[in-house]
Amino acid sequence: MKDWLHSVRALVWKDLLQEWRSKDMLTAMFAFAILTLFIFNYAIELSPVNRAEIASGIIWVVIVFAGTLGLNRSFTSEQDQGCFDALVMAVPDVSAIYFGKMLTNWLVMLFVSLLILPIYSLLYNQSLFNAGFILVLVLGAWCYSAAGTLIAGMTVQTRMRDLLLPILLFPILMPVNMAVVKAAGGILAGAPLVNVQAWLVLLAAYGIIVTTVSILVFEYVIRE
Amino acid sequence: MSLAIRQVSKSFGQHHVLNSLDLELKPGELLCLLGRNGAGKTTLLRILTGLLRPEAGSVWLENQQIDYAEPHARHDIGLVMHQPFLYEHLTGIENLRFYARLYQVADDKTALEAASARVGMQRFAHKPVRAYSRGMKQRLTIARALLHSPRILLLDEPYTGLDLQGSQTFNQLMLEQKQQGRIILMTTHDLSHALPISSRFAFLARGRVSDELTNQNLSLENIETWLAQKLAKPVSAQKGAAA
Numbered sequence: 379m380k381d382w383l384h385s386v387r388a389l390v391w392k393d394l395l396q397e398w399r400s401k402d403m404l405t406a407m408f409a410f411a412i413l414t415l416f417i418f419n420y421a422i423e424l425s426p427v428n429r430a431e432i433a434s435g436i437i438w439v440v441i442v443f444a445g446t447l448g449l450n451r452s453f454t455s456e457q458d459q460g461c462f463d464a465l466v467m468a469v470p471d472v473s474a475i476y477f478g479k480m481l482t483n484w485l486v487m488l489f490v491s492l493l494i495l496p497i498y499s500l501l502y503n504q505s506l507f508n509a510g511f512i513l514v515l516v517l518g519a520w521c522y523s524a525a526g527t528l529i530a531g532m533t534v535q536t537r538m539r540d541l542l543l544p545i546l547l548f549p550i551l552m553p554v555n556m557a558v559v560k561a562a563g564g565i566l567a568g569a570p571l572v573n574v575q576a577w578l579v580l581l582a583a584y585g586i587i588v589t590t591v592s593i594l595v596f597e598y599v600i601r602e
Numbered sequence: 603m604s605l606a607i608r609q610v611s612k613s614f615g616q617h618h619v620l621n622s623l624d625l626e627l628k629p630g631e632l633l634c635l636l637g638r639n640g641a642g643k644t645t646l647l648r649i650l651t652g653l654l655r656p657e658a659g660s661v662w663l664e665n666q667q668i669d670y671a672e673p674h675a676r677h678d679i680g681l682v683m684h685q686p687f688l689y690e691h692l693t694g695i696e697n698l699r700f701y702a703r704l705y706q707v708a709d710d711k712t713a714l715e716a717a718s719a720r721v722g723m724q725r726f727a728h729k730p731v732r733a734y735s736r737g738m739k740q741r742l743t744i745a746r747a748l749l750h751s752p753r754i755l756l757l758d759e760p761y762t763g764l765d766l767q768g769s770q771t772f773n774q775l776m777l778e779q780k781q782q783g784r785i786i787l788m789t790t791h792d793l794s795h796a797l798p799i800s801s802r803f804a805f806l807a808r809g810r811v812s813d814e815l816t817n818q819n820l821s822l823e824n825i826e827t828w829l830a831q832k833l834a835k836p837v838s839a840q841k842g843a844a845a
Binding site: 381384385387388389391392395396399400455458459460461463464465466467468469470471601 | 651652653655673676677679681683684685686687688689690691692696700701703704705706730746
């Protein structure tokens with residue numbers, strides 16, 4: 379277990395350092411997120427009444443689609459120089475690769491979310507810096523990264539990976555999308571946390587189940 | 603400790619790449635695997651790494667079948683393939699540090715600088731890999747493959763991109779590895795460099811080792827003539843010889 383955690387830490391360190399230097403994922407995700415926020419800003423007229431309901435949907439759509447760009451990139455960077463084979467040879471257990479990538483994707487998604495929240499607040503004149511709302515985003519991003527990293531590991535070996543990833547991923551994410559939008563909408567509308575508790579439990583359960591199953595099956599997914 | 607490849611077969615669709623291949627390597631031996639393009643040399647190396655599963659046959663180390671699910675079995679192998687397995691946005695030292703951490707060997711600055719110095723890369727160790735030439739990447743790849751002192755070295759065209767000095771450094775390293783009892787399997791087309799370090803040459807045709815030649819003070823001319831004869835033979839004739 380200690381070896382496994384040691385490898386996960388090394389993988390996350392490497393991925394974040396590489397991303398910080400190249401900014402491959404961050405640039406694409408951030409550019410997409412900003413562009414989408416601007417388009418929504420012109421397209422949707424928000425009134426104080428519908429603002430809370432729609433904000434959660436807009437923010438989650440932006441994060442999900444920007445996240446897809448990042449997911450694709452997270453494994454192709456390994457394929458470029460054939461590094462995936464070297465990783466498989468070096469780690470104590472192949473599931474460490476999944477967990478390391480999942481953590482990196484999660485952290486990158488949260489970082490992009492952190493960047494776009496103030497921009498949203500500025501454009502739509504609505505503060506999203508609410509502890510409950512941020513908790514929902516953290517849980518939602520975890521669920522998204524957990525499922526997305528597994529599917530990205532599957533599709534990276536195919537030629538149609540850019541097309542296959544969203545086709546396979548989005549149906550699996552339906553419960554997450556629903557729970558995030560409902561929970562975040564409720565919180566932004568001023569409902570107490572206990573009112574959206576069921577959605578939060580759903581997100582936590584989804585995250586635990588998908589992460590556990592992915593750790594167990596990742597070796598079979600990436601093998602020949 | 604010997605490495606035995608027994609009755610290994612592998613096909614891709616209708617194309618039979620390896621056909622009941624048998625091969626044995628002893629400690630301190632460097633076997634140079636030769637063959638036409640597409641003869642199955644790289645496929646064999648990938649099977650030995652566990653990255654590719656054979657349809658039949660097995661690989662044995664010290665009379666025990668290798669279980670590639672075991673991390674120590676994979677850690678017994680040092681690998682140099684066509685691709686360098688390096689991260690372009692990290693420096694040479696950072697690449698070595700990353701792999702040292704995965705292999706759980708010393709990852710302090712002194713150890714890593716010593717590893718890069720072994721392949722003559724100390725001056726460039728702190729530069730990003732994307733600024734390296736092909737030969738510099740190959741040197742670092744060799745340092746990465748040796749980082750965890752593996753018992754088996756699998757080297758696919760290790761001279762690719764290396765200049766004369768790089769090839770000599772590599773040969774020196776391989777002679778040291780042989781003295782330490784490592785098992786080395788190498789594919790190359792560069793006979794002039796491979797000759798001084800190879801213990802044996804094996805020619806792969808039709809998915810099997812069709813002929814072998816022990817290196818007892820062979821001259822380059824001898825080995826080139828032997829290889830030319832093998833390459834000149836029609837593949838069907840080699841199939842008969844192998845059978």
